[in-house]
Amino acid sequence: MRVMVKFSFSADAGNSAIRAGKLEKVFQQLTEDLKPEAAYFHAENGDRGGFFIVNMAESSQIADTAERLFFGLNARIELVPVMNADDLRKGLSGVQETIRRYG
Structure with missing residues (x-):
């Protein structure tokens, strides 16, 4: 199952991790271990x-x-199941039966 792993951590914790060389190491290890199909970074x-x-x-x-x-x-995280366009098309292929039964 595809899952969006959303994370955030304080600027102070990030500053310390950058100074110590830990941030780059952690992200490299995460990328190697999790093998994400996409990775994006932002400020929030x-x-x-x-x-x-x-x-x-x-x-x-x-x-x-x-x-x-x-x-x-020391991140806060949220995990959310997600779909790509192909998954959505596949999921919607049976919607008419659902509508007939529940609509």
């Missing part, structure tokens, strides 16, 4: 942040993914 409410789009084979991977960001950057 004065914090550093971003998100990865990753594929998870099973829900138990949530804990391991979260802990990487908790321990690596």
Whole structure:
């Protein structure tokens, strides 16, 4: 299942991680381990942040993914299941039956 792993961490924590060389190391390790199909970074409410789009084979991977960001950057995270356009088309292919049964 595709999951958007949204994360943010304080500017102070980010500054310390950059000075120590930890930020680059953590993001490199996350990229190698999670193999995201996309990775984006941004500022949000004065914090550093971003998100990865990753594929998870099973829900138990949530804990391991979260802990990487908790321990690596003391980050706040949010995990959201997401679809690409092909997934949406596939999901909507049965909508007429759903409408017939529930609409």
